[in-house]
Amino acid sequence: MNDTTTADPGKHGAKATSSTPGQTEVSLRVWDGDGLRTGIWEVTPGTFTSTREGIHEICQILSGSATITEADGNSFDVGPGSLFVTPVGWSGSWTVHETLRKMWVVQELPA
Numbered sequence: 001m002n003d004t005t006t007a008d009p010g011k012h013g014a015k016a017t018s019s020t021p022g023q024t025e026v027s028l029r030v031w032d033g034d035g036l037r038t039g040i041w042e043v044t045p046g047t048f049t050s051t052r053e054g055i056h057e058i059c060q061i062l063s064g065s066a067t068i069t070e071a072d073g074n075s076f077d078v079g080p081g082s083l084f085v086t087p088v089g090w091s092g093s094w095t096v097h098e099t100l101r102k103m104w105v106v107q108e109l110p111a
Helices: none
Strands: 024-033 036-043 046-051 055-070 075-078 083-086 091-108
Touching: none
Parallel strands: none
Antiparallel strands: 024 036, 036 091, 046 091, 055 075, 055 083, 055 091
């Protein structure tokens, strides 16, 4: 992929865990092999819950902004250039302020 910030990730669909009517998302897988996957993901403004079951995920924010609130109540803001990990067992919520795009890498863990 030449430019993750402008690549067309495809057609958006409803964000399943959203509490905001009309929030949508799309994910484009770029590579999959040996228990690792990577791609780009985009989500429109709104709030949704998230959990990491059976995977570790590395996230690099490419555009947009959000506030992420972890299960323990701690929160942090993310925007272009932010890099963070949501390890297996992580849970929290995202409040997306402007359409957000990230590059992600997921490591699948044995059950």
